Amino acid sequence: MLDNLLMGFAVAFTFQNLLYALGGVLVGTLIGVLPGLGPIATIAMLLPSVYGMDALPALIMLAGIYYGAQYGGSTTAILLNVPGEATSVVTTLDGYQMARKGRAGAALSIAAIGSFFAGCVGTLVIALFAPPLVQMAQQFGAHEYVALMVLGLVAAVILASGSFIKALAMVILGILLGQVNSDVISGVARFSFDRPELADGFGVVVVAMGLFGFGELIAHLAKGSEHREVYTKHVHGLMPTKEDLKAAFPAMVRGTALGSLLGALPGNAAMLGAFASYTIEKKLAKDPSRFGQGAIEGVAAPESANNAGAQVSFVPLLVLGIPPNGVMALMAGAMVLKGIQPGPQVMSANPELFWGLIASMWLGNLMLVVLNLPLVGMWVKLLTVPYRLLFPAIVCFCCVGAYSINNNPFDVLMTAGFATLGYVFHKLHCEPVPLLLGFILGPLMEENLRRALLIARGDWGSFLSRPLSAGLLAAALLICLVVLLPSISKKREETFKEEDA
Secondary structure (H helix, E strand, C coil): CHHHHHHHHHHHCCHHHHHHHHHHHHHHHHHHHCCCCCHHHHHHHHHHHHHHCCHHHHHHHHHHHHHHHHHHHHHHHHHCCCCCCHHHCCHHHHHHHHHHCCCHHHHHHHHHHHHHHHHHHHHHHHHHHHHHHHHHHCCCCHHHHHHHHHHHHHHHHHHCCCCHHHHHHHHHHHHHHHCCEECCCCCCEECCCCCHHHCCCCCHHHHHHHHHHHHHHHHHHCCCCCCCCCCHHHCCCCCCCHHHHHHHHHHHHHHHHHHHHHCCCCCCHHHHHHHHHHHHHHHHCCCHHHCCCCCCHHHHHHHHHHHHHHHHCHHHHHHHCCCCCHHHHHHHHHHHHCCCCCCCHHHHHCHHHHHHHHHHHHHHHHHHHHHHCCCHHHHHHHCCCCHHHHHHHHHHHHHHHHHHHHCCHHHHHHHHHHHHHHHHHHHCCCCCHHHHHHHHHHHHHHHHHHHHHHHCCCCCCHHHHCHHHHHHHHHHHHHHHHHCCHHHHHHHHHHHHHHHC
């Protein structure tokens, strides 16, 4: 592992890769700070730029945007009581109260230190556990991949916010949208309505940019402008005291451990990790009444949990080829655009890409902790720019990006169609992430399913006769049964009600 990491750092330390890592974390912090934008929308907008880049710099930049957004989201959560990124919603509970008491600097520094610690540990988890998981994944055949994808989609439904029915409907709709393409075996176009542009199906960029980029913009513009008090005058004394560090460090460790465990799960696992870590800290505290009044553990634990989860979420993508959330689905799309099939073969066929990406995460986390605190003032000034001036530039950027994929205005029209669909989903409180996972995994699942049935001569029982596939399908069934238990179902509803609040 040490040899591989040294190779990775040698690759990551090139000027080009360092520049893209810096650009990624800066853009990630920016979109984390600006409410209404998130890593999914931003990565969707930037996917067209991947065409003109080498694979490793492109992935380093996109990864930097993802974990950079986790840092940036804490800034607005603490200073404005508005989570810039969804996983920072828990940070508002105590971070904003600390800012009101004149301790915004301490809250921001603890959030940055906790994020850095968790990011480094999460990256170490990838380096430690990826090689043995790759060896196991190399034993997978078509049957096992189908069962694994079923497990992933079931978990995505279970962990999606809102009702099971809506989440299941979104997954099924995503799978159906993925069927608009040419048949895997015969090559005949299907569900294309005689449009040659649909012979290869809907593009990942078009779907993601419409649902998340434009959809989020429209939803944000529909909200009335609200006056929010920004506690910029209280950002001083950035260095935390010894008492702060003594109270926060155990919370960081527990939050990092919990975030690392939950990070690989599909759906809202990172957000659930933040909520779970906050709940644990409140239960362990000698005086639980401090929480919600400016307890520093209430900032350290959730920030550590969501950053650890962000790093560890790369494991299922790079090792198994299964994206656990919307951002990883877009990363999978970027890898496919560059001719790289996500999965266990990445480590063996592209070791420099695999270990270079991991090494860049350490460097990116170091860049973030060095840059974030000095730039707090600049990020806050950006929040004073009226949103009505920002969104036209973003819309133009999205349209140019959609057109540049195939130099075809049809792609812009399809993006507009998915944007309308994204806004409808927002009004109906349907989370679009399960749709994106179904859209990405559906064609892969169909291809492996047909391959498995060809090998087994149409025998569906072959999925149960193979130990690995039978075990994965049993795990999917067990998850469904456990979540349907009244006590678990009630707890899940309470958790997501807290998130919506």
